[in-house]
Amino acid sequence: MANVLNEEKKQQVLALGRLGWSLRHIQQTTRIRRETASAYLKAAGIAVRPPSGWGRRAPKPANEVITDPEVNRAARHPEWQLAYCAARLALTTTMRACELRHLRWADINWESELIIINKSKTEAGERVIPLVPDAIAALRDMQKRATEFGTLLASHYVFGSCEHGNYDPTRPMRSWRTAWRNLTTAISCSSCGLLQRPTPVCRNTKCIADTKELISPLAGLRFHDLRHHAITELAESGEASEQTIMALAGHVSPRMLRHYSHVRQEAKRKAIQVLSAPVRA
């Protein structure tokens, strides 16, 4: 049992490492000592982010993982497409899983490229979020999918209920836990390319390559990490004030708020370093 738990923690460390999180941040989130986390990442060939950040910060590391070609291919699987669209939205809007599940087509203003969130677990959750191109693309994918099932009404849920293969857009989907688990564990055989659930031997009977060592590029990534990552990125950019972050993300727990304001302070500290640089003529 302990080994299973350890393996899960390890996969989580690897996923966060791929997202470019610092060791300190990984330790805070997973409660795995940074020395251990560093050893996991090195063994998996993932570069460890130094405490001061990368020399030149990679643009949107979370987006890189989520747009990995292998993940993209997995997302075309009809069962998993939904979880993938939800992930892209969480990453680009800071929306929570429960907010995404309650999102209706009427809440989207295509013309002004906005989402208006009415229903949330807190009052502070009522907010307007501008849509970036990838968020719009994810919504268009969901729209296309919905019209394949029938007429799309404004009152319908973007992530409609789908139980035992019965699609009902008049009710919100209960959970995408299964789809999310499938999406974050899917592997692609290195010999024949077949996309499949983790297995010791490729399921393609003509291939049967050894697939024991393969892991999904999204392994261990929790859905909530996406929102967290989006907010951290906002804070790190130094472009958004605390009020702006709150206006976009809605309610943030005091502990998370402290964390985000610390990230912002660090960004400001870095920005002001230019003032101490010698003036050149």
Ligand SMILES: [Zn+2]
């Ligand atoms: Zn194969």
